[in-house]
Amino acid sequence: MTEEKIVVANKGIIRAEFAFWVGQYMDKFYDALENKKIVGNKCPKCGDVFVPPRKICGKCNETIPLDQNWVDLPDTGILKNYTITYYKINDRASRKVKKPQIIGMVQIDGSSTSIVYRLLNIEPGEVKIGMKVKVNWEEATKGDPSDIKGFSKA
Amino acid sequence: MEKVAIVGYNQVKLYSDANYGRYEMIFEAVRGALDNAGLKKKDITTVVSATNDYYDGRTISNSLTVEPGGGYLADESKVEMDGAHAVLYGLMRVLSGNHKLAVVWGGSMASSYPAHTVHLYETDPTWERPITYVSDITSAGFQMRAYMEKYGISAEEIAKTAVKNRKNAVNNPLALAEAQNPNITLKDVLESDIYSDPVTELMVAQPCDGVAALLLAPEKQAKKITDNPVWITGVGLSQETYYLGDRDLSTSKSMELAGKMAFQAAGINDPNTQIDVAELYEAFAHEELIFIESLGIAEKGKGADLNAEIGGDFPVNPSGGALGGNPLCATGLIRIIEAVKQIRGEAKGYQVKNVNKAIASGQIGMCSQNNILYVLEGDN
């Protein structure tokens, strides 16, 4: 290992842009989000309900047909797990912030899995596993995950 | 399973910002492994590397590392997971009878990739990535809380593991200097900055710069190369489902199944008594407890009661584990190397007494979604 200065080439300049096709199952899910509704789909074999909807149930490897087994779900749920984090991350970098953010795993009523969203207008002290929460919708929805601003106390 | 042995190894000292070029570090690791076994470049028939295009910041990250990694005119491939998974592919290549000496190397440089962002790239891009709530940071918090809630474990009991590993790292000369802390206390761990409640900074295995390499050979060649070969008698791996909502984060289903597969191959039915030392890749302090319980070494919820110190009844991570330095793509490989050192009695400063059977593990994915476990045995 040489002592002299290592040439640290300057930073990369180019940035690659991507646009992920969401598939027809998620397309239906986002259409519902746009009208402030939550839909999931149900595995015909084991009855699990998935939010967001999936083409294949991982437990029984059963393909769920696109045009069947849709389930309308309420926008309320139960908090199954939570964490309070001081980090903000995006595709470019991550940094620590002063104000923490509470992120929770919420099981939508009627579904058999939980989704990860931030909790709004709840103090860290008040958060308890098992508490009832409901969706805090954006006013102007765009049909993407940010339509759900977060979950607040039900 | 036919007998394949690890006949040589080498690990470059871990740094947070190494004064090394990338190729120089790879060369030093692989060259050192060859020297450790007294072999030359022409003995190599196959090279399996473990790098990741996003940790290296370039596409086809193995096309330019062919030469420093010893792959020139050799049968070369790359496993884009943890170094321990690359050892699996090297083992397969030797077991197939086509290759007499496999070089397996892996590593990355935390000083060159944006921390945490590279793990955000691993999330579901159609759902979780645009809103960035799921990350390696928040998933660690979910895992620890799930474990604590399920078995009523206090943060102090988990912090004990962090103290043990960071103290063990002190007498490991290759560990990360920033991770070594001879007089660390429970209070230091619990009051270090919050990473993602309840996980604190000192419970996290800090990514760093590092490359490691090891050599695999079949039985006949292994006995010629070294009189102290370490046999791989069992290997097992498994991958859980992806969505955190589908998983029971208080335990590790993947480690449980990996353990079952590896122990069955090695003829181990009671790991707690038959295994002498464990080197597990714990990305966070609580994961070490979850892994011991999932492997059946301790009962569920009783991982913290196990005396895992170097002199204890079941030493875990005498080398300091991943908490002693976590170079992505190399940490799992380094755990295997540390297990080999324990068996060959070459772990100066942190040697566990009369080790004949050891286990080593590697992992990849959020909350260790994919775990791989090795059972290693010496000759004595």
Add this chain to the structure above:
Amino acid sequence: MGRQVCIASAGFSEHASKRSDVSMPELVSEAIKDCLKNAPSIEINDIDMFVNGNMPAFEGANIPELWMTDWMGARNKPLMRVTTGGTTGGSVAIAGYYSVASGLPGVDTVLAIAFEQQSQGDTATGLASVAYGEISVLNSLGIPYDQLTLLFSAGAAIGVASYQATNYMRKSKTTEEDLARVVVQNRHNAAKTWWAHLKMPNLTIEEVLDTPYISYPLRYGMVCPASDGACAMLFTTEEKAKDMCDIPVYVNGVGSIATETGILGYCGSGSGQLDPSEQLGAQKTSDVAFQQAGISFPRKEIDYAEVYSPFPNQELMWVEKLGLFEENTASEMYETGVTALNGELPINCSGGVNSTNAIGASAMERPAVAALQIMGKASNQVPETVHTSLGHGWGGYINLITMMVMADEPARKFK
């Protein structure tokens, strides 16, 4: 040490420039469904291990297998990801071979999956970032960036191929007609392959030569597309393969020898591949694979070949370097129809990479089609029965090659 490995089936998804109807895991599940359709006696739960890969930088997803677990049916199953750039598909297929050959307890049937959804990413940046670090080193050595953009402006894949074309065409006196003829043969074959991308049943040589140059001597009409698509192959032991399909395909030779990078070396050094069309890696890999398969005279013993040729000059070069034809005679073989569907040594009857290039999957589609030809289940099936065939892959920075030699009977090694 090791045991005989067979291919029981192979499957594809439909390839197109924009598979906008499916997300990546759904695209992969299509290929798996097609693969398991050919082997009705087993279903997804019987798979003991999964091996997969793609070119990560093209999709922007790091280790997508972690996310795609359920769509592949890999929940709580062993899974290993192998990626080597352009040759990813071939490396994944070879990893599938080694997973079965190793005889690990409990691993008898392995599903190998390779995929790519290039319409999601931006191929040019993906390819440019292969050597971006090295170019920044040249900048640190004093070459200003505008000069560097000029030096590397020929575009990574096309530029690299045009270097090969210059050397190859000079030696073998190949004309542009020869290149266009190869393109026409490929695109006609693609028209009869259900999963191919550029189906051009009545393309003519004049049409190809009418398109402008992209990078001398390659014209726009000769260049491969960027496709979305996935491929899956089923590897298993000899006994199990017998009850999975009527003609199990024996994998008798595998090789993936790497050499120095071409055009630009690593860490600012030059390249030892002075003549990029010399392809030392291809010659060494084919030697290794043929030797394992007990083949000494490929020209006579190989009945069918799928070579990895995104650009027509490469197809002419590969068939010579892999020992199928004599030096500098390849264009003649295409002219006289030796390589046609009913020719003596049919080449790329699936349309090859020139018609369908989902980079991650391409190098697996070559051995996949070569295996299906032996089984008699290929979509553009060769009339003569195929006894032995080979699938080849090329990639990296002109320095990575993969090769798989197959037959309908075991090689001497395991007889």
Add this chain to the structure above:
Amino acid sequence: MSKLTRRKSMEYIKKEYVRTRTMPASWYLSSYKFKYNITHMEPMREKLKQKKLVGLQCSSCNRVFFPPRIVCGKCMVKPDRWVDLRETGRVATFTIAYIKDPETGEVQERPIVCAQLDGSDTSYPTQLNPDIEFKDTYVGMPIKVHWAENSEGGLMDIQYYDVTEDKAQDLELRKD
């Protein structure tokens, strides 16, 4: 050779697929820091300052690298012997780049060559004298270093390569 690089798409049997939403994502290469150790190139840079050429030779396989290489892959050793190189060389391979002049929009065809110096076993991409017609470029063409006026000890001290007279008898044969 057509002057303009215009796209002419060729028809093929196309199948339409339902178009679903896309979720944006990006990969910031600007957040990466590439680390290389090129201290092994210092002797070459000193010599370039004095308008001299040296290559690094591997003592076990005698291959000479210009520009120098940190590890010789054949022997897995660090080359350590410096060897003087002459200013003449040959074109190992070349390609034609199409450069669109932003103002005039006119497409310029410039050859990019991989130059191999006599005595060196490796070639590296560089440029020929601008007024050499790209049609006259061929593999094996003898070339000579054209030094830049002031040399700061970088590869740009070799501004480009001039073409020297090729005395080979079969010259006509070899040009395509």
